[in-house]
Amino acid sequence: MKILYCITGADIGGAQKHLLYLTEWFSQKGHEVHVVLGEEGPLKEELARQNIETAVIPIPRTIKVREDLKALWKLFVFMKKGKYHLVHSHSSIAGIIARLAGFFNRIDKNIYTAHGFVFTDPTLSSKKRRLYxxxxxxxxxxxxxxxxxxxxxxxxGISHGINRKKMSVIHNGIPEKQIIPIADWEKMQQRLRKRNTKVIGFVGRFASEKNLDMLLRAASRFRGQNVEFWLIGDGPLYEHYQNEIREQKLESIVQLKGNQNNVLEWMDQMHAMVITSHKEGLPYVLLEACGRGLPVISTDVGGVKEVIDPHGMKNLLVEINDDEAMYQRLISLLVNDSYREEVGRYYLELASRFTVEHMCQQTEKVYLKGKR
Structure with a gap:
């Protein structure tokens, strides 16, 4: 089977990791796999390491009609020349353009993965929500x-009129090699117990949907305590939050670590992690934390609850912008090593349910659906 994946952004976020895992798995299965990126970036380099053929067709991250039409034409021609059996698009704008180009080319399987529907973002105006x-x-x-x-x-999707028969749920997955063995995890806990300074981490893009304002408000409540927040990542709002940290005099509490290639090693030095987003699909960083047995306190968004607290019994979720609840949940982890380790062990047990192998097997079923 000849497969074309399309995605807008070429940074390494959740959707891009998802795509990398799919391309590697399906190419190893003997399929011919190509990728169209909407921009240059680290994702192209990662795909090159996998020997995946890529092309860059500029696709804007927001709706820009003239540029979108140019991208549509170029992608239509690219697909026509490539004679693909299956097109699988990711991210909103690439998802629109690639699906339309695939439709015009009469591609047999024209698939879209929604890494969190945009219209579920509570910060959007009603006009933008209706448009998306x-x-x-x-x-x-x-x-x-x-x-x-x-x-x-x-x-x-169903409640807003999208055809149920076309939809499937496939949770994200992480490579099994990222799941720390229990013996190594126990040794890591011994080291963490000995550290006087408690570390709370954030890993992700500095973008509006991550709601880092909430994180800074929560961090400010730890003034005078032996606690540090490590913020790992980059993004369009990096300089904005760099200035906010300076203006709020949080430099002694909040440390910006920038992009890091060895994120799992950084996680292994943290006592807890936070997710303050107001919109998510199913964040990869949550699954990666599970794989390290790292407790996460998160806002109740997207698929987070499905992973860590499906029955609402664990007290690990807070409402968006509930700063006091976030602070209290974090304090409960930091002051009690036994409780923190109990939660970490619970997260580690969850990790084996969300693997790349399972994700790709379920995706393959969608690819083959309807074929004889």
């Missing part, structure tokens, strides 16, 4: 299949 919902509904008609990475988005 309309786009998802219109382009669902030209999709043969729609994959959501959480049951939350599956239910949102």
């Amino acid at each position: 919902l309309l786009l998802e509904k219109v382009f669902s008609w030209v999709s043969t299949d729609i994959i959501t990475v959480s049951s939350f988005d599956f239910k949102q």
